[in-house]
Amino acid sequence: MASSPTVTIGQLAALTGVNLETIRYYERIALMPEPARTAAGYRAYEDEHRQRLSMIRRARELGFSIDDVRALIGLGEPKPCAEVEPIAAAHLATVRAKIADLRRLETLLGAAVRGCRTGTSQTCPVIEVLGGDPASA
Amino acid sequence: MASSPTVTIGQLAALTGVNLETIRYYERIALMPEPARTAAGYRAYEDEHRQRLSMIRRARELGFSIDDVRALIGLGEPKPCAEVEPIAAAHLATVRAKIADLRRLETLLGAAVRGCRTGTSQTCPVIEVLGGDPASA
DNA sequence: CTTGACCCTGTAGCTGCTACGGGGCGCAGG
DNA sequence: CCTGCGCCCCGTAGCAGCTACAGGGTCAAG
Numbered sequence: 578m579a580s581s582p583t584v585t586i587g588q589l590a591a592l593t594g595v596n597l598e599t600i601r602y603y604e605r606i607a608l609m610p611e612p613a614r615t616a617a618g619y620r621a622y623e624d625e626h627r628q629r630l631s632m633i634r635r636a637r638e639l640g641f642s643i644d645d646v647r648a649l650i651g652l653g654e655p656k657p658c659a660e661v662e663p664i665a666a667a668h669l670a671t672v673r674a675k676i677a678d679l680r681r682l683e684t685l686l687g688a689a690v691r692g693c694r695t696g697t698s699q700t701c702p703v704i705e706v707l708g709g710d711p712a713s714a
Numbered sequence: 715m716a717s718s719p720t721v722t723i724g725q726l727a728a729l730t731g732v733n734l735e736t737i738r739y740y741e742r743i744a745l746m747p748e749p750a751r752t753a754a755g756y757r758a759y760e761d762e763h764r765q766r767l768s769m770i771r772r773a774r775e776l777g778f779s780i781d782d783v784r785a786l787i788g789l790g791e792p793k794p795c796a797e798v799e800p801i802a803a804a805h806l807a808t809v810r811a812k813i814a815d816l817r818r819l820e821t822l823l824g825a826a827v828r829g830c831r832t833g834t835s836q837t838c839p840v841i842e843v844l845g846g847d848p849a850s851a
Numbered sequence: 852c853t854t855g856a857c858c859c860t861g862t863a864g865c866t867g868c869t870a871c872g873g874g875g876c877g878c879a880g881g
Numbered sequence: 882c883c884t885g886c887g888c889c890c891c892g893t894a895g896c897a898g899c900t901a902c903a904g905g906g907t908c909a910a911g
Contacts, residue, residue, distance in 0.1 A: 587888065598869060601891090606867095617876055619889060632844040639843070640819050643867070650844070658838035662830040665840045669823040672816050679813045682777050686806040693799040701795035703802045706776070707769040707787070724857065735900055738860095743898090754907055756858055780898070 583613070583621035593630045600630065608633065608647060641668055720750070720758035730767045737767065745770065745780060747789065778805055 590597040603609040609630060612620045629650065636646045645664055649656060685706060692702030727734040740746040746767060749757045766787065773783045782801055786793060822843060829839030 585889075596869075597889095599867085602868060615876095617889080619876080628845070635844045637867090639823060640816075649840070655837065655841055658830050658840075661838045661840045662827060665823060665827050665830070669820065669827055672819050672823060676813060676816045676820060679777075679809050679816070682809050683806065683813065686776060686802055686809060690799060690802050690806055693795050693802070700792065701798045703786070703795075703798045704792055707772045708765070722858075733900075734858095736898085739899060754858080756907080774898090 583623055584627070586620045586622070589622045589627060589630065592627055593634055595630055595634050603630070603633065606643065607652075608643060610652065639668075640672060720760055721764070723757045723759065726759045726764060726767065729764055730771055732767055732771050740767070740770065743780065744789075745784060776805075777809060 584592065586597055586600055589595075590600060595603075600609065604611060609626065612622045612626055615621055632650055633646055636649055637643075641649065641664075645668060648664055649661055686703075689703040689706045692705075721729065723734055723737055726732075727737060732740075737746065741748060746763065749759045749763055752758055769787055770783055773786055774780075778786065778801075782805060785801055786798055823840075826840040826843045829842075
């Protein structure tokens with residue numbers, strides 16, 4: 578009973594902010610269900626598709642992998658907390674690990690770049706960070 | 715006048731901790747120079763190769779792209795600070811941006827996962843984070 | 852002389868898209 | 882009715898940065 582029961586792929590892309598080609602890609606990898614088609618073969622999306630795609634988009638923005646997304650929002654009904662929580666917790670752990678890694682990098686790079694600017698070293702401090710092992714024996 | 719003037723690709727891999735196939739890949743994309751060959755066609759690496767590959771490895775560990783690495787350690791002599799510093803500074807900026815992004819994720823995911831564990835909500839808090847927009851109009 | 856560990860080449864696969872190329876459809880204007 | 886524009890269709894190739902084959906050759910020990 579809505580004024581616009583179905584939308585085209587381009588409209589869905591505009592509604593959700595997901596690239597049109599990406600939507601087709603999601604269908605190809607069975608992350609999005611195949612929508613009904615018009616007589617001419619155009620995809621006709623319902624509001625359920627829009628909801629699902631929005632969820633996928635947010636999950637991707639949160640850094641979940643495609644496989645994680647598949648596990649989080651199965652092909653049908655919403656998953657129970659007991660299934661969702663371990664995936665989210667694992668992902669959170671990898672996010673934290675990445676943060677820790679990046680902070681190490683930040684420290685090292687920051688020091689090297691500062692060394693460049695103060696310019697007291699003979700060789701470039703950035704290069705020095707890379708070449709800490711000139712000879713083997 | 716060293717006892718082992720050249721090493722095979724497998725030995726170089728062991729020395730540097732870089733995967734053997736990755737070394738060949740670096741040669742293919744001209745990041746590593748083509749080494750001399752034995753009569754049988756085996757690659758024969760000198761210590762210079764080992765040094766260069768170690769530098770590449772450290773640069774990659776610091777998150778520099780292959781193109782950045784190419785710019786940092788050209789095919790010949792070490793680059794001057796003036797060339798190196800902008801690349802390192804730009805990379806540092808992207809590292810900081812990634813950290814900021816990941817911290818946002820950490821906050822959101824952390825709150826959701828905690829919500830799961832305290833379990834007061836009807837629907838899973840993780841799913842709630844994903845589905846904040848049930849209907850369009 | 853055989854066995855096994857190494858080496859060679861080239862190509863296909865991975866993730867998650869994105870961008871073609873070469874065609875159909877739908878609707879508005881002339 | 883026809884044209885033209887914008888959208889849609891499909892399939893495939895490309896991006897980074899490896900990694901993993903398949904199907905061979907080589908070398909040194911036993």
